Amino acid sequence: MRYELVIFDNDGVLVDSEVLSNTLLAGYLTELGHPTTLEESIRDYMGAAMHRVHDLVFERSGQRLPEDFDEVFHARVFAAFERELQAVDGVVEVLEKLSADGVAYCVGSSGSHERIRVGHRKTGLDRWFGAGEGAGRVFSAQDVGRGKPAPDLFLYAAQRMGVAPERCVVVEDSPLGVRAARAAGMDVYGFTAMTPAERLEGADGLFSDMRELPVLLAEKS
Structure with missing residues (x-):
């Protein structure tokens, strides 16, 4: 075949x-009151679309992420991409x-x-x-x-x-x-x-x- x-x-x-983006994701979630390590971010979100982040945070905490979460996160990721x-x-x-x-x-x-x-x-x-x-x-x-x-x-x-x-x-x-x-x-x-x-x-x-x-x-x- x-x-x-x-x-x-x-x-x-x-x-x-992956390490770059998950480091930023873990840090941003932690800033927002959802403590997350790099290892946890990789375990839970690696390979997933952004809606999974929103869904799991809400499932675990009962709280919604900010409406501009994706926009802020992607701005940080893109800036890191340009550097590294x-x-x-x-x-x-x-x-x-x-x-x-x-x-x-x-x-x-x-x-x-x-x-x-x-x-x-x-x-x-x-x-x-x-x-x-x-x-x-x-x-x-x-x-x-x-x-x-x-x-x-x-x-x-x-x-x-x-x-x-x-x-x-x-x-x-x-x-x-x-x-x-x-x-x-x-x-x-x-x-x-x-x-x-x-x-x-x-x-x-x-x-x-x-x-x-x-x-x-x-x-x-």
Whole structure:
């Protein structure tokens, strides 16, 4: 079997943003009276859309986050991205290999389109996912009714790219993303550079160096 579409999660898979953004999220929630550590933020919110933050805080505290929570948080994240964000080591080589082999690829991210664009512009990945041949390859939880772990985002990406779900493979680093890929009927490989392997239970394969991914994909060709 040859995969016809590789769907990449964005944060932690394409851009090295998870520690950066979760540090800011934990700090902001703590400021607002909802004490949260970095480890708790990663455990509870990594790979999730922003509505999960609102839902879990309300479920646990009975309090709503401020109406401008998303706006303030994203402003802090974007400022940090401009200062510090880098592409995941080895991901450019993977994209070059996929392009050379004629395998389609896209992004399926819980992040907003603006967050994805800012990160890609800062890291140079907009070359692969921005204008020209890269246009139309970015899909966000904003595009669908339900974010991960629902399968909607990955199914939407596959439909827009014109590939059947069973011909797709997802690259994820979060438990929610693995569950979403499984629910979509897609194979999924778990990236363990930051996430403990045991948290990605259900993945078809695990790898810790992005340069290992083409080998895993070739094994299914």
